[in-house]
Amino acid sequence: MTIFISLIISIAILLGLVSLAKIKSFVKKANREYMDPLPILLKLIWPVVTFLSHYFGDLLSVEYIEKSKISLRRSGLAYLVTAQQFFALRLISAVIFCGVSWGCFLMLDKGAGMIPLLFAIFGYFFPILNMSDRKKKIEKEIIRMLPVYLDFVTMAVEAGMNLNSALMQAVDKGPAGPLNIELQKVLRDIKAGSGKIEALKNMSDRLEIKEIRSLVTALSHAEKSGSSIGETLRIQSEQRRTERFQRAEKLAMQAPVKLVGPLVMFIFPTTFIILFFPIVTQMFALFQ
Known part of the structure; x- marks a missing residue:
């Protein structure tokens, strides 16, 4: 009986493995040629x-x-x-x-x-x-690096380049990060036949970041009205830099408030224990 039960279990395991292999054979191998590692x-x-x-x-x-x-x-x-x-x-x-x-x-x-x-x-x-x-980390990094890239693009445009060439210079010379990757996608869309404003609007739709949307709206308005692209970029760069400085000031003002909790919960009790322990021990010694 033991041999018979063992044989049945072995056959069941073998059939299960064969079934899994058969099921797995229907799964197509994913093509990751254009995907990230x-x-x-x-x-x-x-x-x-x-x-x-x-x-x-x-x-x-x-x-x-x-x-x-x-x-x-x-x-x-x-x-x-x-x-x-x-x-x-x-x-x-x-x-x-x-x-x-x-x-x-x-x-x-x-x-x-x-x-x-x-x-x-x-x-x-x-x-x-x-x-x-x-x-959230990507959005924070994009907002942090946006003034840097706007400076690159502004200097290139004011040096006589068009917006496409200025974006290429910013991608080549700018620091690596999420914004660099997004600008590479913009250049790829432009090379595929999209207009530069349309490609920037696609980036704005992908990210849904207020600062990017404001930049694209300003560039679109300057393109339609014939205003200076360089002047628009410089205004946007100064505005983004001011906003970044204001965010840093806000975080600096919030730091003392955030430190109150750890001070009350951890540092103050330890300080009181260190200060009052000798006093308490001396008092016990006096009353004994």
């Missing part, structure tokens, strides 16, 4: 990502896919994963969080209850939180 951790789970995106991607609604594409584009991940692959990552994240939490309770020899389910829900939304943080 995968990080090391993502490479480890990439076969599972492609498997889930292939079989669950068709179940996603068109609205969800479009919203995911917009979010991925704004967070700089559009050339790393697709909307279907991002959904697969959310499923994998939910399983990992659930498995890790259940394993921790198992090692502690305690009942987990509904806690692994809560961790699974958190894991399902964790990639979205990570993407939102990444988007």
Whole structure:
């Protein structure tokens, strides 16, 4: 009987492996020729990502896919994963969080209850939180570097270059970062046949940053009215630099307020303990 049961289990495992191999054979290999290279951790789970995106991607609604594409584009991940692959990552994240939490309770020899389910829900939304943080960092970096690039473009335009050549000079000479990548996309759109204002408007629609939208609106108005592009760029550069200085002043004024909490919670109690401990010990010694 033991041999018979072992044989059945072996056959079942073999059939399961054959079935998985057959199912995996239907999954098309993703073409990543024009995509960004995968990080090391993502490479480890990439076969599972492609498997889930292939079989669950068709179940996603068109609205969800479009919203995911917009979010991925704004967070700089559009050339790393697709909307279907991002959904697969959310499923994998939910399983990992659930498995890790259940394993921790198992090692502690305690009942987990509904806690692994809560961790699974958190894991399902964790990639979205990570993407939102990444988007905020990119927007902050773009706003910080915008005056620098405006200075490059302004100097090039005032030296006699047109706007296209000035953008190329800014991309070549400017510091690396998200704004450099976005300007490269603008130049690529211009080379593909789009007008320079249209390409800049596309960048504004991708980023949805107030400062970029103001810049594009000013350049579009100057283009239509025949005003000086150099003068418009210089005004925009000075305005962006003033706004950056005002943000720095605001953060500096907020620093003392933010320090109150750590001072009250950590530094003041420690200081009182150090100061009053000798006094308290001497008082105890006197009353004994």
